[in-house]
Structures are given as C-alpha cells and as structure tokens.
Amino acid sequence: MDTSKSTHQHEAHVHEQGHNHSHEHDHGNLPVILYAVGVISYLVALLLIKNPLLENSFYVLAIATAGYHVIVEGITETITDTREKRKFMPNVHILMTLAAAGAAAIGDFDEGALLILIFAGAHFLEEYAEGKSKREITKLLKLNPTEARLIQPDGETKLVDVSTLRIGDELKVLPGDQVPTDGVILSGGTAIDESSITGESMPKEKQASDEVFGSTMNGTGTFTMKVTKDSKDTVFAKIVEMVSQTQSNMSKTATKIKQLEPTYVTVVLLIVPLFILAAPFVFGWSWDTSIYRGMVLLISASPCALAASAVPATLSGISNLAKRGVLFKGGSYLSNLATIKAVAFDKTGTLTEGKPSVTDTYFVNEEKKEQWIELIVNMEKESNHPLANAILETFSQTTDLQLSVTNEIGKGLVTTYQGNHYQLGKVEDTSQLSTEIQERNTRWMTEGKTVVYLIENDTTVGMIAMMDVPNKAAEGVIHYLRSQGIETTMITGDAKVTGEAVAKKLQIDHVQANVLPENKSFIIKELQKNTGTTVMLGDGINDAPALVQADIGFAMGDGTDIAIDVADAVIMNNDLTKFSYAHRVSKKLNTVVWQNIFFSMFIVALLVVLNILGKMDIGIGVLAHEGSTLLVILNGLRLLVPLKNQ
Structure with missing residues (x-):
C-alpha cells in the first residue's frame, strides 16, 4: 500500500513538471491590463501621431505591453521545456517575439506591433476556450455523513461525530437516516437506496448479516449495525480519495497546434540565419539586402493564421453545442x-x-384481473414499498378500499380484504408455483426484470415484472x-x-x-x-x-x-442524442482545423517563395497574413451553423 502510494505521488510529481507549466502562469489581471495598454498605444500611434520618433516609441510600447505574457511565456516555457526534454523545444511565443523584434530591427515598428497584437489576442482566446476547469470535491465531501447514533451500554443512543467511530461500535439507524459508515446489520431490516455507491437503481432489501455502506439512504425500516471499517477506509471515502488523486494526475491532451509548435519553430529559427548567411552567395545580394530579406522571411513565417486555426473554430463549436444543451x-x-x-x-x-417501470403483468384469472390490480394499487398506496411508484404510475386507482397494510420483512406487503389474506412481494420457493408462472418467472428474470407476486391465501394469482428500462x-x-x-x-x-x-x-x-x-x-x-x-x-x-x-x-x-x-x-x-451530435461537431471541428492549418502553411510557403524572388515586401507580407487570418477565422465560424440531421 505504501509503495503504491509513493509511486503514485512520484508519478504525480513527474506529471506536474511535464505538463502543468503550459498555460499555468498566474499573472492575475496584469496581462489583460497590459494588453489593453498595448492596443491603445497602437491605435494612438496609428491614428494620432505624425512624428516618426514618437510614433515608433508608441509602437515599441505596444509591443512591450501587449506582448508581455507572450514574451515571458515564450522565454520561460522554451527554457523549461528544453530542460525537461533535454532538447531544444521552442514555441510559437518565442517565434512571435523574435518576429516582432526583427520587424523593429529593420524599422517596421508598426508591423511588429500588429503581429504581437494579433497573436496575443489569439492567445487570450485560447486560454478562455481551454478554461482550465478547477475541479473541486467540496460538494462530495458535504455528502459524507457527519453524525451517527451510537448505542450506549444502557441501550440508549447518543449522537456522535462519525470520525469518532471505531470498528466494533454498534449504531442505530432510523427511517430516512443516512447510513453513517460501512458496517453489517445486527438486527432489523429495511430497504436501502444504494444508488450513490453501487449505481443500483432498485433499493436493496437488507436484513441481519447484510452489509451496508456509508452515505447510502435508509428507507422505512429501523435497524442496528456494527461498524466494520474505519471512516477513512469506507467505500465512500475511497471515492473521494480517488477523485482527488486522479484529478491531480490528470493531463490535458495537447491541441494540434501545440503538437506542431516545437518542430515548426525550430525549423524557422534554423532557416532564417542560414538564409541570411547563404543569400549573398546564392542570390548575389548585398549583406543589407540579405538581412532585410531575412527579417521579411522571419515575419512571413510568423504563424498568424496558424495561431487562429483552432481557437475561433473551437469556440464556434463550443457555442454551437452550448445552444443545444x-x-x-x-x-x-x-x-x-x-x-x-x-x-x-x-x-x-x-x-x-433511472427508475423502475412496469414491463409485464400476468394474472391467472383474466376475469378477476382488474379486481386484483385495484387491490395492488391500494396496497402500494398505503406503503413505502420501494417499487410502489412504478406500480402507481402504471395503474390508476378507481376505488379507495381502506386497507390496513403492513410491511413484513422477507414477505413484502400484507393485508386482509373481504376475508382473504393477500401478500405482495417475493416468493421464497418458486418450485411450488404453477408451470405457467414458473416459465414466465424464468423468462422475466433472464431478461433482468424484478418480479413481484400477488399471493391470495397462499396461492400465487398474479405477477408484475419491473425493470429500469433503456x-x-x-x-x-x-x-x-x-x-x-x-x-x-x-x-x-x-x-x-x-x-x-x-x-x-x-x-x-x-x-x-x-x-x-x-x-x-x-x-x-x-x-x-x-x-x-x-x-x-x-x-x-x-x-x-x-x-x-x-x-x-x-x-x-x-x-x-x-x-x-x-x-x-x-x-x-x-438527452443522450446530444452526445452523438457532439461527436459529429468534433469531427467537423477537426476537419476545419486541419483545413486552416494546411491553408496557413500554404500562405507561409507562398510568401517565402515570393520573398526569395524579390516580389514581396513587409507590407505585402502583413497584408497576406491578415487576409489569410481573416479567411481562417471565417472558416472556423462555420461551426456556429447547426449540423443537419443524419
């Protein structure tokens, strides 16, 4: 036990180091505030300032403020990932930082600021879409029983905290009580709703020597029980522990873009300096032209459209599904x-x-069927029998028979009417039943149904089958x-x-x-x-x-x-049909995302070729970027449209 726990904790530690750094930087509201400052700085420089020096100063301010979290995460995550993987693991953030710096280095401060603004905005959208759901188990803990009726040596009961219970303590459980802890029934009987623990839809009849679980709900019976487990070892406690542990170990599968990042950025960072060094010899350019074209290449390769490939489409898909539940x-x-x-x-x-329903009925005498059903309805109405609701929902009452009904453990509901003794419940020895009833009983039980018998003066005259239907x-x-x-x-x-x-x-x-x-x-x-x-x-x-x-x-x-x-x-x-609809939306989302990725990379490749041929400057590059980004976003927004029924 201790070894597995140690291993589990070790794995959790490794996992946290391996995954939690992504998007886990907690800067509070600072990045949002700085981004707003960056947007304002960019607009001021673009629209209001005519002095070149002052204009460029505002663009630099826009790069530094709007790109704060992009620059910080680009540097820190690259360093962290590189150390953990023991190989160079750059991300798009670092590429965008270098692209903006490159644009500024060749005097195009406005283009550098625009690149940062677009990418930083997309990054905020991605964080919003991913959500980082904080799963809490506080509500589950509140469901844990807190008090128990401990039987004292003199036979009286005393309310005590469940945490003080010890194995061997004897407890009393009254009708409607929550079972305080795991144990075994010593005396008495009842029906217990165990759906919170086992998922069993039918309340279970419990008698002496039967096991009971903490947090389950007692029905109408009273019983005494002996504690068999410490509170920290109960089935319910294990559920809480497992949820907590699994949450701490839960990994977030990387998006398609995240999987592409390290390879893409590494290739770009290798190609740009090689391009600058080789261009004078290959194309006969001057060093000034080579450096200029190198910076244009770096900007051209900056994946603005690629960054927008997944987020708008994902948000559209999420919105589509949210509107449909x-x-x-x-x-x-x-x-x-x-x-x-x-x-x-x-x-x-x-x-x-999630609840039993009547599926089949059989009565030995069709002429008396309605009379017996009337009797059954009146018997169930006067009791808290676990299957009463299913019967009452199926059969309507026309006459109030004013019955005196008792619930006898092991037999079920018992009453006397017009000089006849009636019992509604289980039959201990099915071999004494008629051939017809035995055959139906076998078939219904094989079909997973619960069978209730109506017995008139020791003779089984009817049977009702119930089950939790699909x-x-x-x-x-x-x-x-x-x-x-x-x-x-x-x-x-x-x-x-x-x-x-x-x-x-x-x-x-x-x-x-x-x-x-x-x-x-x-x-x-x-x-x-x-x-x-x-x-x-x-x-x-x-x-x-x-x-x-x-x-x-x-x-x-x-x-x-x-x-x-x-x-x-x-x-x-x-509504389970929403699950298949969600799967269809997801398939379409992945198709759209890959369309966007291939289109984005095509635009990058086209711009690179045009740059080498000398047919493109920074202005054309940014225009192409923004146009392709707009098309990618519009393609993603198609997911807002409801899918047609198949």
Missing part, C-alpha cells in the same frame, strides 16, 4: 472527442430512465457509435443478468456488472490501455472516479453535483 469545459476535450476509440456508459440514469435515445446513440467503429461498454453495479439484458437490447459490445465504484476507474484504465482514447458517461457519485480517469468525462445534467463538477462536459436534460 452540451457544455464543454475546455476546447481540447471537444477536439479530442473525434479521436475516441471506446465509450463506457453507466447504466442507471444514463442508458436507462431511455428512448440510447438505442440510436449506440447504433451511431457502432457505425463509427467505436467500441461500447456498459459499467453497472447491477447484477450481471440485469446488465446483460439492457446491453442485449441496445446492442452494446461489452458489459461489466456488479462493479463497485473503486473498480470503475480500473475498467476505464483497461479500456484506455487495450482500445485507446476512452469516454465515460455517467451521472452518479459512484461514476466520479471513472469520469476523471477517462480521457473525456461526460456527466448527465440531471446527475449529482459531483459528477457534473469532475466531468469535462455536461449533457443537459439527460
């Missing part, structure tokens, strides 16, 4: 969505409705992903038969059932290792570690606060 916390997540190889779904509330959008989304060659996996805390029944209906490739929260993130790791870039979609506390572990985590908008907090994107209103 999909919120991304960073541009890189949207960009990388197009490259995914696997998608893992939580079952309950993501692929399914939501209407799920099937279409799975079909879309399969058409894209993307592998699908369902991860659920439900029993295997229940998970496989839903997966079969939706044609999901793989099912991982009976999964506890601490294992969900390991399944994601395996998918990442064996398949590739992996997305996780979930809505519960139990999904949080997996959402953070995944390359891109999607939370359903009706889910818990913690799932939304730690996810990289949120699908509002639980």
Whole structure:
C-alpha cells in the first residue's frame, strides 16, 4: 500500500513538471491590463501621431505591453521545456517575439506591433476556450455523513461525530437516516437506496448479516449495525480519495497546434540565419539586402493564421453545442472527442430512465384481473414499498378500499380484504408455483426484470415484472457509435443478468456488472490501455472516479453535483442524442482545423517563395497574413451553423 502510494505521488510529481507549466502562469489581471495598454498605444500611434520618433516609441510600447505574457511565456516555457526534454523545444511565443523584434530591427515598428497584437489576442482566446476547469470535491465531501447514533451500554443512543467511530461500535439507524459508515446489520431490516455507491437503481432489501455502506439512504425500516471499517477506509471515502488523486494526475491532451509548435519553430529559427548567411552567395545580394530579406522571411513565417486555426473554430463549436444543451469545459476535450476509440456508459440514469417501470403483468384469472390490480394499487398506496411508484404510475386507482397494510420483512406487503389474506412481494420457493408462472418467472428474470407476486391465501394469482428500462435515445446513440467503429461498454453495479439484458437490447459490445465504484476507474484504465482514447458517461457519485480517469468525462445534467463538477462536459436534460451530435461537431471541428492549418502553411510557403524572388515586401507580407487570418477565422465560424440531421 505504501509503495503504491509513493509511486503514485512520484508519478504525480513527474506529471506536474511535464505538463502543468503550459498555460499555468498566474499573472492575475496584469496581462489583460497590459494588453489593453498595448492596443491603445497602437491605435494612438496609428491614428494620432505624425512624428516618426514618437510614433515608433508608441509602437515599441505596444509591443512591450501587449506582448508581455507572450514574451515571458515564450522565454520561460522554451527554457523549461528544453530542460525537461533535454532538447531544444521552442514555441510559437518565442517565434512571435523574435518576429516582432526583427520587424523593429529593420524599422517596421508598426508591423511588429500588429503581429504581437494579433497573436496575443489569439492567445487570450485560447486560454478562455481551454478554461482550465478547477475541479473541486467540496460538494462530495458535504455528502459524507457527519453524525451517527451510537448505542450506549444502557441501550440508549447518543449522537456522535462519525470520525469518532471505531470498528466494533454498534449504531442505530432510523427511517430516512443516512447510513453513517460501512458496517453489517445486527438486527432489523429495511430497504436501502444504494444508488450513490453501487449505481443500483432498485433499493436493496437488507436484513441481519447484510452489509451496508456509508452515505447510502435508509428507507422505512429501523435497524442496528456494527461498524466494520474505519471512516477513512469506507467505500465512500475511497471515492473521494480517488477523485482527488486522479484529478491531480490528470493531463490535458495537447491541441494540434501545440503538437506542431516545437518542430515548426525550430525549423524557422534554423532557416532564417542560414538564409541570411547563404543569400549573398546564392542570390548575389548585398549583406543589407540579405538581412532585410531575412527579417521579411522571419515575419512571413510568423504563424498568424496558424495561431487562429483552432481557437475561433473551437469556440464556434463550443457555442454551437452550448445552444443545444452540451457544455464543454475546455476546447481540447471537444477536439479530442473525434479521436475516441471506446465509450463506457453507466447504466442507471444514463442508458436507462433511472427508475423502475412496469414491463409485464400476468394474472391467472383474466376475469378477476382488474379486481386484483385495484387491490395492488391500494396496497402500494398505503406503503413505502420501494417499487410502489412504478406500480402507481402504471395503474390508476378507481376505488379507495381502506386497507390496513403492513410491511413484513422477507414477505413484502400484507393485508386482509373481504376475508382473504393477500401478500405482495417475493416468493421464497418458486418450485411450488404453477408451470405457467414458473416459465414466465424464468423468462422475466433472464431478461433482468424484478418480479413481484400477488399471493391470495397462499396461492400465487398474479405477477408484475419491473425493470429500469433503456431511455428512448440510447438505442440510436449506440447504433451511431457502432457505425463509427467505436467500441461500447456498459459499467453497472447491477447484477450481471440485469446488465446483460439492457446491453442485449441496445446492442452494446461489452458489459461489466456488479462493479463497485473503486473498480470503475480500473475498467476505464483497461479500456484506455487495450482500445485507446476512452469516454465515460455517467451521472452518479459512484461514476466520479471513472469520469476523471477517462480521457473525456461526460456527466448527465440531471446527475449529482459531483459528477457534473469532475466531468469535462455536461449533457443537459439527460438527452443522450446530444452526445452523438457532439461527436459529429468534433469531427467537423477537426476537419476545419486541419483545413486552416494546411491553408496557413500554404500562405507561409507562398510568401517565402515570393520573398526569395524579390516580389514581396513587409507590407505585402502583413497584408497576406491578415487576409489569410481573416479567411481562417471565417472558416472556423462555420461551426456556429447547426449540423443537419443524419
């Protein structure tokens, strides 16, 4: 345990050194203020000042102020990256700094200032698009139980802080209480909602010797329990710890531009001095002309359009999706969505409705069916049975029978009506059932359904099957992903038969059932290792570690606060079709970005050739730059237009 923890911390340290320097400079509001000063200085010099010396002074001020964070990050990140990678790792920032300095060196202060203004503005937009989401787990911590009813030696109970509990302590849990910690039931029985831990949609019946988890919600029963784990070792505590650790280790996949930067800038920085030195011998130019053309080359190679290739397009894509109920916390997540190889779904509330629904009914006597349904509705209405809502939503009540209903552990709801004894719940020995009922029971159970029986005077006369049914959008989304060659996996805390029944209906490739929260993130790791870039979609506390572990985590908008907090994107209103739409937008985004990159590089190549042929000066170069930049931005803005339905 200690060794793995040490290794984990070491890896976190390496990761932080390797990745966190990018865009993590915290200068407060200073860069924004200085940029504003730079813009004003540039406009003053351009529009108001006619004195050349004073005009150039304002342009220099614009370069120094608007380019403050560009220059600082260009120098510091180049040094840092070079030290870490042990090879020269320049970035576009350093190239832009040299380009502006080169323009000033040959007397074109205005062009140097314009280059810096354009690039610095694009840089601010990129930081805005990426977002640097600060994931917090404070809301999750608030969900942790704080008090427990500790049973004293005299049998009385005392409210104590959960942190003071020790293994072996005995606690009392009343109806509606949050289970204080992990333990085992000593006496009593109840139904517990464990969805926050296991993802199981159906409340679980619990009796003596059954295990219970801290933070789950007790139903209508009262029970006593014995503490079996220290508060820091509970399942809930492990979820909190894993979310925290995984967040600290989370890396941000580099954008396409970032991947191109070091190579591109290195090539430019090598070519420019070689060009200046070789030009007099190759082209017969004077040294003055060679230096001038070298500076023009440096400016021509400055990637203004390249810098604008991704950010406007990404912002447009994010805006497009936001209007349609999909919120991304960073541009890189949207960009990388197009490259995914696997998608893992939580079952309950993501692929399914998140609540049980009646799917089938059978009664031995059709003539008495309506009478029995009326009885069932009245029995459920008088109780807090876990499946009551599903039955009451399916069947309407016409007559109030004024029943006296009790909930007996192990039997279910019990009442007497018109001299007959009725029981609504489970059947212990299904071998005593009729052949017809046994066959239906076997088929329904195989389909992952929960079956409730109506027993009249020890004879089973009816049965109702319920399950958490797939939501209407799920099937279409799975079909879309399969058409894209993307592998699908369902991860659920439900029993295997229940998970496989839903997966079969939706044609999901793989099912991982009976999964506890601490294992969900390991399944994601395996998918990442064996398949590739992996997305996780979930809505519960139990999904949080997996959402953070995944390359891109999607939370359903009706889910818990913690799932939304730690996810990289949120699908509002639980509309799963928005996920396939987001994937389509991401694919189009990547197409547009590469179009922009190739176009930008073509313009650079064209300007370089024209410069060598002596057909271009700095003015033409800047004009071409600005024109190509405008076209690149307009191409990116096409992503604001809604995609047509496929």
